[in-house]
Amino acid sequence: MFCDVALAERIERVEKVLIETAARAAHRRTGSGFVIPVAGGLASFADDDSPFNKVVGLGFGGVPTAAELDEIERAYAALGAPVQVELPHLADPDIALALTERGYRLESFENVLGIAIEDKYDAVTPDGVEIRPSGDDEFDIWLNLMADAVAVPDTQGVPWREEFPRDTYLTAERDAATADIARYIALRNGAIAGGAGLRTAEGIAQFAGAATAPAHRHHGIQSALLSARLADAATAGCEVGVITTQPASRSQQNAQRRGFSLLYTRAILVKHPDPTPSV
CATH class of the missing domain: 3.40.630.30 (Gcn5-related N-acetyltransferase (GNAT))
Known part of the structure; x- marks a missing residue:
């Protein structure tokens, strides 16, 4: 199956909604946390050590500005949490460049398979x-x-x-x-x-x-x-x-x-x- 940029964007958008829904459920439970829209994606903090604490959906709505990244980094830092970005390799390559220049490190990969x-x-x-x-x-x-x-x-x-x-x-x-x-x-x-x-x-x-x-x-x-x-x-x-x-x-x-x-x-x-x- 061939995946073009349009299909990747669609898959990432659906994933973004899943993460946001779970995060907002956590917020109702704890009374804290955040969801911050950014460049077509979002930054989510659901709960301490939650797997939903991450930035998703980036890559298809422009490159985040320095001000947007500053806001996100401050939000995570205030909670003592790292900023974890899941970035598709089909995303705008300028995003990876902007992140590495700000000190982000590549720590792992995950594969998205389709049929x-x-x-x-x-x-x-x-x-x-x-x-x-x-x-x-x-x-x-x-x-x-x-x-x-x-x-x-x-x-x-x-x-x-x-x-x-x-x-x-x-x-x-x-x-x-x-x-x-x-x-x-x-x-x-x-x-x-x-x-x-x-x-x-x-x-x-x-x-x-x-x-x-x-x-x-x-x-x-x-x-x-x-x-x-x-x-x-x-x-x-x-x-x-x-x-x-x-x-x-x-x-x-x-x-x-x-x-x-x-x-x-x-x-x-x-x-x-x-x-x-x-x-």
């Missing part, structure tokens, strides 16, 4: 595996399953640069639930074995995380969850499915086996606050 969604899919599952929707009545079961699975990551490929405590992960997922993410449960031989999420907007299907309990890995759970979500994305009328992975990870491998291809890479550029000067 052109067909009109219809037949969901395929291995023998003994069942994929079903997961309603609000079992949200806590789904949430704890995901947290348990994420706590024991598959070590293939480049590791995530960030690891979050269990309580932080649980809280962030509760905030993200306000963004209309459909949840799925995978059963293997009747036991809960995995879970996943799917969000659809603007014809884009976001495959919003998937995890398999360690005891059930390597039995086709991830592929079955992908298959079910592709079928539902087609039913919803989506044109493109996207998934974010770490480079060379098993998640990327599984997605590519299902027909996903690499659309673009996000560079993770970080500026840490200056340490408090000694007196």
Whole structure:
């Protein structure tokens, strides 16, 4: 699948809305935090150590001005947090130049994979595996399953640069639930074995995380969850499915086996606050 700048902008816009929705849920819960629009994107601080504390959506609405970057850096510094920018490689290259000149450092990458969604899919599952929707009545079961699975990551490929405590992960997922993410449960031989999420907007299907309990890995759970979500994305009328992975990870491998291809890479550029000067 070919990704031009227009498609990348569309994907990043949908991601921006997801991050903003989760951040505002956190603000309602804590009474603090911020969302600052900047050059077509936004800077978000949801909660202490939240995965939604980052700058997203940059690259397609002009280069941020020095004044805009000053404001963002002051906002994060006031909370003792680094500024983390997720910048697509298809973005205006002048943005990366402006950030590096201000002391931002490249710390990692993540891949955005995509697939052109067909009109219809037949969901395929291995023998003994069942994929079903997961309603609000079992949200806590789904949430704890995901947290348990994420706590024991598959070590293939480049590791995530960030690891979050269990309580932080649980809280962030509760905030993200306000963004209309459909949840799925995978059963293997009747036991809960995995879970996943799917969000659809603007014809884009976001495959919003998937995890398999360690005891059930390597039995086709991830592929079955992908298959079910592709079928539902087609039913919803989506044109493109996207998934974010770490480079060379098993998640990327599984997605590519299902027909996903690499659309673009996000560079993770970080500026840490200056340490408090000694007196």
